[in-house]
Amino acid sequence: MTLSNSDTNLEVSVWRTRNGTGLYETFEVPAHDNQTILDVVSWIQQNADPTLTYRFACRVGMCGSCAMMVNGAPRWTCRTHVNKVLKHNRLKIAPLRNLPVIKDLVTDMDPFFDKWVSAGGRHEPTRTRHDPIEEIQPANEQRAAADAGIECINCSVCYAACDTVANNADYLGPAALQRAWTIVNDEKHGDRQDVLDTVSAAGGCQNCHSMGNCTALCPNGLDPLSAIAGLKRATMRQFFKRGN
Amino acid sequence: MLDLRLYLAQRLSAMVMVPFVFVHLGVMIYAIQGGLSASEILGRTQGSLFWFLFYGMFVVASSLHAAIGLRVIVHEVTGLRGLLLAALTWGGFVVFFFLGARAVTAVTMI
Ligand code: HEM
Numbered sequence: 001m002t003l004s005n006s007d008t009n010l011e012v013s014v015w016r017t018r019n020g021t022g023l024y025e026t027f028e029v030p031a032h033d034n035q036t037i038l039d040v041v042s043w044i045q046q047n048a049d050p051t052l053t054y055r056f057a058c059r060v061g062m063c064g065s066c067a068m069m070v071n072g073a074p075r076w077t078c079r080t081h082v083n084k085v086l087k088h089n090r091l092k093i094a095p096l097r098n099l100p101v102i103k104d105l106v107t108d109m110d111p112f113f114d115k116w117v118s119a120g121g122r123h124e125p126t127r128t129r130h131d132p133i134e135e136i137q138p139a140n141e142q143r144a145a146a147d148a149g150i151e152c153i154n155c156s157v158c159y160a161a162c163d164t165v166a167n168n169a170d171y172l173g174p175a176a177l178q179r180a181w182t183i184v185n186d187e188k189h190g191d192r193q194d195v196l197d198t199v200s201a202a203g204g205c206q207n208c209h210s211m212g213n214c215t216a217l218c219p220n221g222l223d224p225l226s227a228i229a230g231l232k233r234a235t236m237r238q239f240f241k242r243g244n
Numbered sequence: 245m246l247d248l249r250l251y252l253a254q255r256l257s258a259m260v261m262v263p264f265v266f267v268h269l270g271v272m273i274y275a276i277q278g279g280l281s282a283s284e285i286l287g288r289t290q291g292s293l294f295w296f297l298f299y300g301m302f303v304v305a306s307s308l309h310a311a312i313g314l315r316v317i318v319h320e321v322t323g324l325r326g327l328l329l330a331a332l333t334w335g336g337f338v339v340f341f342f343l344g345a346r347a348v349t350a351v352t353m354i
């Protein structure tokens with residue numbers, strides 16, 4: 001593969017950590033057709049500065065490890081084409097928002113996963129391996145609601161897009177709450193009541209302002225905003241039914 | 245920072261306010277036809293149990309609603325939490341309620 005068969009260069013500013021804070025460093029990167037943001041970052045690491053740190057694995061939108069801020073918005077970089085986000089031939093690439101930065105473009109995703117678990121994201125079985133498998137009707141409404149969220153790849157794009165996460169440290173965030181809504185609708189989950197209780201405590205679904213940045217930016221086309229609205233309705237209905 | 249109870253209190257108080265807002269605006273438009281004077285307004289409101297209850301409930305709902313709304317904003321802007329945040333929420337409610345109740349009693353009590 002030739003590396004610079006193009007006439008134009010992109011002007012790419014990349015966030016570099018330095019002594020606790022950081023700064024943007026600018027690189028000229030040859031432009032190509034069908035170039036992704038991850039291609040651009042890889043080009044810099046391979047041709048301009050081998051110390052640039054970033055993270056990816058699958059390169060095909062499956063693993064959820066490559067997300068970064070690109071021109072101000074969170075994107076999965078392996079499947080974001082440069083032409084889609086390029087502004088005045090410039091790219092500004094930064095680590096994902098709302099998460100601690102480890103180095104350069106790599107964030108520590110632990111808070112994101114911890115909230116996923118604390119929103120009740122772990123599966124509680126209703127049966128053991130010795131019981132017959134429970135039959136689930138794929139067409140029923142509850143199953144459809146559960147199915148809507150299961151393609152989440154845990155990329156944290158929605159978490160980075162959410163202003164409520166930015167301003168409220170306890171807020172569980174769109175992905176964890178969408179997972180909770182999946183579980184609340186999953187007939188095979190053993191403790192759905194517990195999940196509803198967890199998501200209506202401080203930091204839960206009621207903190208969402210319904211602005212929908214999560215849904216607008218989810219690269220998989222999922223809809224955490226509607227999942228959270230579902231949780232708000234379910235917890236409210238339950239409150240009026242049982243009185244607390 | 246909201247939990248289910250505060251969330252419900254804020255949405256229910258908002259729902260209560262919707263008809264109040266429309267009646268309030270409607271009556272204002274009606275009342276200013278052909279000029280407006282303090283005695284004309286007071287003539288309608290003083291001693292009126294209806295307007296006392298109407299604006300009294302409006303004040304309760306909006307004090308609650310605004311105090312909870314302020315709590316959300318203060319938490320998200322300053323990070324304030326715990327007892328101080330609770331004190332601010334209920335302190336806000338008391339101040340809004342006092343100001344509103346003073347106005348309502350001033351125009352409805354004889
Ligand atoms: C019919 C009238 C009203 C309706 C339907 C209404 C509705 C709402 C709703 C749904 C929210 C939640 C927004 C969110 O979670 O993002 C809210 C927030 C708020 N409201 Fe109201 N409201 C009304 C009147 C008022 C009044 C009269 C005040 C002030 C005295 C007020 C002050 C606030 C504040 C400070 C917030 C917090 C902002 C926020 O949470 O984003 N509202 N209102």
Ligand code: SF4
Binds near residue numbers: 161212
């Ligand atoms: S809709 Fe709710 S979860 Fe989604 S970005 Fe807005 S506040 Fe965050």
Ligand code: SF4
Binds near residue numbers: 153155
């Ligand atoms: S909901 Fe979408 S944006 Fe959020 S983590 Fe899952 S796949 Fe990523």
Ligand code: FES
Binds near residue numbers: 057058059061076077
């Ligand atoms: S590298 Fe796996 S989703 Fe982008």
